[in-house]
Amino acid sequence: MNATYDPRDFPPFAVTVDIAVFALGDEGLTVLLVERGVEPFAGRWALPGGFVGPDESVDDAAWRELREETGIGADEIPGVHLEQLATFGAVDRDPRMRVVSVAYAALSPHRPEPTPGTDAAGASWIPVADVKAKRLAFDHAEILAAALERVRSKLEYTTLATRLAGAEFTLGELQQVYEATWDTNLERANFRRKVLATPGFVKPTRKRRPSHVGGPPAAVYRAGSGETLDPPMIRPG
Amino acid sequence: MNATYDPRDFPPFAVTVDIAVFALGDEGLTVLLVERGVEPFAGRWALPGGFVGPDESVDDAAWRELREETGIGADEIPGVHLEQLATFGAVDRDPRMRVVSVAYAALSPHRPEPTPGTDAAGASWIPVADVKAKRLAFDHAEILAAALERVRSKLEYTTLATRLAGAEFTLGELQQVYEATWDTNLERANFRRKVLATPGFVKPTRKRRPSHVGGPPAAVYRAGSGETLDPPMIRPG
DNA sequence: CCAATAGTGTCTATCAGACAGTATCGA
DNA sequence: TCGATACTGTCTGATAGACACTATTGG
Numbered sequence: 338m339n340a341t342y343d344p345r346d347f348p349p350f351a352v353t354v355d356i357a358v359f360a361l362g363d364e365g366l367t368v369l370l371v372e373r374g375v376e377p378f379a380g381r382w383a384l385p386g387g388f389v390g391p392d393e394s395v396d397d398a399a400w401r402e403l404r405e406e407t408g409i410g411a412d413e414i415p416g417v418h419l420e421q422l423a424t425f426g427a428v429d430r431d432p433r434m435r436v437v438s439v440a441y442a443a444l445s446p447h448r449p450e451p452t453p454g455t456d457a458a459g460a461s462w463i464p465v466a467d468v469k470a471k472r473l474a475f476d477h478a479e480i481l482a483a484a485l486e487r488v489r490s491k492l493e494y495t496t497l498a499t500r501l502a503g504a505e506f507t508l509g510e511l512q513q514v515y516e517a518t519w520d521t522n523l524e525r526a527n528f529r530r531k532v533l534a535t536p537g538f539v540k541p542t543r544k545r546r547p548s549h550v551g552g553p554p555a556a557v558y559r560a561g562s563g564e565t566l567d568p569p570m571i572r573p574g
Numbered sequence: 575m576n577a578t579y580d581p582r583d584f585p586p587f588a589v590t591v592d593i594a595v596f597a598l599g600d601e602g603l604t605v606l607l608v609e610r611g612v613e614p615f616a617g618r619w620a621l622p623g624g625f626v627g628p629d630e631s632v633d634d635a636a637w638r639e640l641r642e643e644t645g646i647g648a649d650e651i652p653g654v655h656l657e658q659l660a661t662f663g664a665v666d667r668d669p670r671m672r673v674v675s676v677a678y679a680a681l682s683p684h685r686p687e688p689t690p691g692t693d694a695a696g697a698s699w700i701p702v703a704d705v706k707a708k709r710l711a712f713d714h715a716e717i718l719a720a721a722l723e724r725v726r727s728k729l730e731y732t733t734l735a736t737r738l739a740g741a742e743f744t745l746g747e748l749q750q751v752y753e754a755t756w757d758t759n760l761e762r763a764n765f766r767r768k769v770l771a772t773p774g775f776v777k778p779t780r781k782r783r784p785s786h787v788g789g790p791p792a793a794v795y796r797a798g799s800g801e802t803l804d805p806p807m808i809r810p811g
Numbered sequence: 812c813c814a815a816t817a818g819t820g821t822c823t824a825t826c827a828g829a830c831a832g833t834a835t836c837g838a
Numbered sequence: 839t840c841g842a843t844a845c846t847g848t849c850t851g852a853t854a855g856a857c858a859c860t861a862t863t864g865g
Contacts, residue, residue, distance in 0.1 A: 350587045350626070352663070352674050389587070391672060395663025424661040424676045426589070426632025435628060437589050437674070439661045509816075527855065529818075534853090552816025553862035571854070746843075764828060766845075771826090789843025790835035808827070 351436045354399040355386035357484035358443040360462065361501050365517045367462040369451055374458035377432050378474030399441045408449050418444040418500040422484055430476050442484040446503040492518055494569040496538050499560035507546055507555035508532060521573050531570060537563020588673045591636040592623035594721035595644065595680040597699060598738050602754045604699040606644065606688055611695035614669050615711030636678045645686050655681040655737040659721055667713045679721040683740040729755055731806040733775050736797035744783055744792035745769060758810050768807060774800020
């Protein structure tokens, strides 16, 4: 830092990070929301997030918030994907002061019990289908919509679906990731062919997992080393 | 704003916008750079940009800077595309103080004479192929690389190429947009077929433009109403 | 046995790559 | 006439959609 430049010469901005963390549940795709305990928007649901500290990068702040709220991303819970989404900088998006928010999207293979922050009344994994019935705080509805569309489109041309599927999965489970995220049904045979024909998407193990709903045991796979799908998986609609 | 919240309670951040403006020239794809006249990085080239004002949104600041540096985006020069790219928030990316920069990418059909800002020594349209020989100021090399990749990939699945081609263009000129941006050669016949088979990509006019390098006059097109290419144009490599 | 899923095979439509061939301009 | 480009047509290979079929498990 250079003492010639007085920070007070510049307009006072606060910078925050807000994170849309997605994970799969029996109810389909869910997102982690916190119930605000303080004004503004007390009682309303919001995305987890917080202020960026003066001595941490914006990305580091996102990882820190993710860890604080969920334990996700700590060494004990690997396999999480976090990526920057977009920055929301409308003048009056926060009624308190000028706040610019850098939004992130995260994918988790698990749904750890959330640990709400000090100014939160609670935290829960909410099915994305149920969120639009709530009126989220700030501009978080817009952020969530952008995050959803980002995740949905990234499943088309990346192997990120494996990040939602966990360390080991069957092809049926991987298909369920796509179907829950895209809210569609895919042809089983064509999905298998596509996944297995894409180098680096999945890596076979020798295990088989017995079915609990009928059918023969399914082959178990792990995430492959590839990151892109070329040509992409096609999203119907 | 709520007087209960004192901005000084929060870490002092400055927020800037930096813009990678692309346009086509005879030398291929070019980007607008300014030569810095003041420290830090005096004499080095940088992306145009500036501080976000306290009473303007981040997006508005990007439009304002674009207008101030180029006249682009003003009512007189329509047809410009501007989109947010990513936010760069490393702690020490600016040696003066903590600055978070929201980066934008812009596409212009023209190359207006740039009007450098007060603290700039000059401004020029530089071929992107020549930029990597320069050492850009701050983390602008990283921003430019991200902008280039964004533009290149967006030509695959959007009709944005028409934003670089100008109001009226021939299919040969549109192909040159792709070839300059992607730095490849495309099969002429297949390119034509793809463009004409994509609804809403181009709209035929009745004009023909006489060739200045031989060959029959080419049909003149305008941008269509569509914004996406589905299936996308395939980028070789 | 039955329901449910795993896994395989096949036909077809679509589309991109490659390339040939004709037509039309300016120099 | 020649070089260069506009424009059209055709063959082929890759791939997705649709769907039929068999096999294997638990209840």
